[in-house]
Amino acid sequence: MRKVVLALLVSAFSLSVAVAQSxxxxxxPVDQIHTGMRGVAxxxxxxxxxxxxxxxxxxxxxxxxxxxxxxxxxxxxxxxxEYTGVVAGMSGSPVYLDGKLAGALAFRIGEFSKxxxxxxxxxxxxxxxxxxxxxxxxxVAAAKPTVNxxxxxxxxxxxxxxxxEPEQSFANYLRPIDAPLIFNGFSEDTMRTFxxxxxxxxxxxxxxxxxxxxxxxxxxxxxxxxxxxxxxxxGDMDIEATCxxxxxxxxxxxxxxxxxxxxxxxxxxxxxxxxxATLPSPLxxxxxxxxxxxxxxxxxxxxxxxxxxxxxxxxMIPVTLNIHSGASEKQFHYQVLNNARLSPxxxxxxxxxxxxxxxEYGEEITYRLNGxxxxxGFPNVQLKNMFSPADGGQPAAMAAALSLxxxxxxIYDNPYNAPEVNGVNLDFDLVRERRWARLDSAxxxxxxxxxxxxxxxxxxxxxxxxxRSVHEIPVKIPPSVSKGTLRILVCDGDTLDRMSxxxxxxxxxxxxxxxxxxxxKEHSNNRIYVSLLEADPEARVAxxxxxxxxxxxMNVMDDMRDNQEMIVSGESSVDETATxxxxxxxxxxxxxxxxxx
Numbered sequence: 001m002r003k004v005v006l007a008l009l010v011s012a013f014s015l016s017v018a019v020a021q022s023x024x025x026x027x028x029p030v031d032q033i034h035t036g037m038r039g040v041a042x043x044x045x046x047x048x049x050x051x052x053x054x055x056x057x058x059x060x061x062x063x064x065x066x067x068x069x070x071x072x073x074x075x076x077x078x079x080x081x082e083y084t085g086v087v088a089g090m091s092g093s094p095v096y097l098d099g100k101l102a103g104a105l106a107f108r109i110g111e112f113s114k115x116x117x118x119x120x121x122x123x124x125x126x127x128x129x130x131x132x133x134x135x136x137x138x139x140v141a142a143a144k145p146t147v148n149x150x151x152x153x154x155x156x157x158x159x160x161x162x163x164x165e166p167e168q169s170f171a172n173y174l175r176p177i178d179a180p181l182i183f184n185g186f187s188e189d190t191m192r193t194f195x196x197x198x199x200x201x202x203x204x205x206x207x208x209x210x211x212x213x214x215x216x217x218x219x220x221x222x223x224x225x226x227x228x229x230x231x232x233x234x235g236d237m238d239i240e241a242t243c244x245x246x247x248x249x250x251x252x253x254x255x256x257x258x259x260x261x262x263x264x265x266x267x268x269x270x271x272x273x274x275x276x277a278t279l280p281s282p283l284x285x286x287x288x289x290x291x292x293x294x295x296x297x298x299x300x301x302x303x304x305x306x307x308x309x310x311x312x313x314x315x316m317i318p319v320t321l322n323i324h325s326g327a328s329e330k331q332f333h334y335q336v337l338n339n340a341r342l343s344p345x346x347x348x349x350x351x352x353x354x355x356x357x358x359x360e361y362g363e364e365i366t367y368r369l370n371g372x373x374x375x376x377g378f379p380n381v382q383l384k385n386m387f388s389p390a391d392g393g394q395p396a397a398m399a400a401a402l403s404l405x406x407x408x409x410x411i412y413d414n415p416y417n418a419p420e421v422n423g424v425n426l427d428f429d430l431v432r433e434r435r436w437a438r439l440d441s442a443x444x445x446x447x448x449x450x451x452x453x454x455x456x457x458x459x460x461x462x463x464x465x466x467x468r469s470v471h472e473i474p475v476k477i478p479p480s481v482s483k484g485t486l487r488i489l490v491c492d493g494d495t496l497d498r499m500s501x502x503x504x505x506x507x508x509x510x511x512x513x514x515x516x517x518x519x520x521k522e523h524s525n526n527r528i529y530v531s532l533l534e535a536d537p538e539a540r541v542a543x544x545x546x547x548x549x550x551x552x553x554m555n556v557m558d559d560m561r562d563n564q565e566m567i568v569s570g571e572s573s574v575d576e577t578a579t580x581x582x583x584x585x586x587x588x589x590x591x592x593x594x595x596x597x
Contacts, residue, residue, distance in 0.1 A: 027100055030072065045084070053078045053081045055074050064119075065303075089275070089289065092255040101246075104246040105118045121258065181239065210288050211291070230298050235319075240271070243306075246305065253296075263301045273290065317422075319334050320332070351426070364433055365389075366387065366430075367430060373408070375512070376420035440468060441460045449597070461582075461586065463584055484535060485595060486594045494587075525587075527582060528578060528582070529576060529578045532573065
């Protein structure tokens with residue numbers, strides 16, 4: 001008899017959902033909810049069809065989810081939920097009282113609760129989320145990752161590990177139900193390596209299981225209680241978070257009842273999902289989920305939930321990564337989300353995993369990178385460099401990943417233009433040995449020069465486990481050079497770039513055009529550079545350099561510092577030359593001094 005009743009309930013629920021998609025459901029405000037009320041909630045325990053759970057209202061908790069952020073405290077009843085407890089992936093499950101939508105299951109009590117007691121986000125708070133809102137989330141969350149808005153153990157906000165244990169225990173009695181952020185195609189080493197970077201962006205990977213195949217069709221429509229996934233990375237590597245649908249109309253749906261990342265306006269693929277099983281555990285109960293076909297796009301990630309739009313395509317960044325290693329070649333295709341905080345981290349982790357996860361990987365590997373980042377409306381950011389393990393330094397795969405993440409971060413980190421990254425193409429040539437060399441010495445055969453003279457700088461490279469080699473670099477003294485001391489900096493490309501980054505101007509925010517221009521002027525690390533430094537001031541405005549300016553001109557330009565991206569340094573680089581590309585990653589610096597007569 002009970003099975004017949006449950007079947008009738010599910011059938012009635014499905015019929016009411018079909019009507020609700022054309023007519024918004026009735027809702028019940030918090031002030032009409034009282035202790036002892038009974039109702040029903042829906043979630044998927046297995047498959048795609050939501051199943052009912054009995055709900056008993058225990059009371060109202062006022063101001064626990066921020067100012068005026070009330071939470072409805074409920075106890076769930078039913079054989080399945082009493083066996084599994086409140087599980088990760090259940091957040092967003094709709095709760096109906098007196099046949100009206102009250103809100104979404106969103107919070108759980110502590111870690112080891114023996115009873116399925118949960119907190120419900122009122123539906124009125126969720127309905128405030130506006131699809132047209134283009135504002136980002138609160139900047140404080142991004143600027144201060146140690147406060148409560150940072151993700152704790154899940155993709156939902158929790159308590160930062162940096163707070164003290166008593167504070168953590170006190171604030172954590174009611175915490176968002178985990179929305180498992182599942183990483184497929186990533187090794188444990190990759191996740192351990194990049195966990196701090198994900199945490200600083202508001203994401204901490206959690207234990208979970210499942211997979212993603214957006215080609216799998218799922219004919220069942222998304223209804224309140226269905227499982228739904230937000231996709232951060234898709235393709236040969238996947239990152240997705242799964243929760244439950246709360247509300248559906250003809251154009252939108254609301255889910256989760258709490259934020260995934262609280263990024264504000266977002267553009268994330270919204271996919272259907274199948275629950276393979278619900279795993280009970282006192283420590284970490286969760287749903288095992290397969291993410292399936294695309295259903296639309298999540299456009300808002302806010303304090304009380306996430307909002308999705310049907311019949312819209314997401315704006316993801318396509319990445320093509322090729323690894324050439326002699327006779328074999330491997331190619332990876334995937335897409336990453338377009339987000340200022342998380343895209344650089346996602347690029348780093350996926351590149352590291354692709355390089356680290358091939359059979360040819362080893363500690364003595366060197367990579368030659370040739371690629372580009374396509375930014376709409378701007379020249380491509382050119383990527384041409386070598387990466388090799390240095391003495392006591394990072395593995396080559398890590399150096400390559402960090403280099404790409406740093407460039408992505410600088411593209412996004414400007415207050416003037418929102419970048420539209422159309423695609424990333426990366427070609428890595430893999431060399432099965434450590435191609436690294438130290439700049440051992442540099443010298444000239446003269447100590448005095450005249451303007452217009454040509455001299456030779458002789459450099460000695462000491463390769464890793466190889467014979468030293470001599471490289472002669474012809475250098476012409478500029479005719480306009482002033483009399484006095486002329487310094488010659490002989491170094492690798494990273495040293496020159498770090499000198500530029502170390503100036504006060506580098507801390508200023510440049511527009512996107514200037515940022516890309518500077519990125520394309522950076523030096524490769526497989527050459528020896530010779531830079532002539534003269535003791536005259538130099539001005540930099542954005543990506544433009546004006547060397548050896550007279551004092552009179554500098555005094556005129558001094559008033560421009562407050563309204564332009566301008567800095568002044570006391571030394572000018574009057575000329576720069578370099579060797580042809582070498583088959584080594586060069587490291588080291590030497591400083592020579594000449595007298596100009």
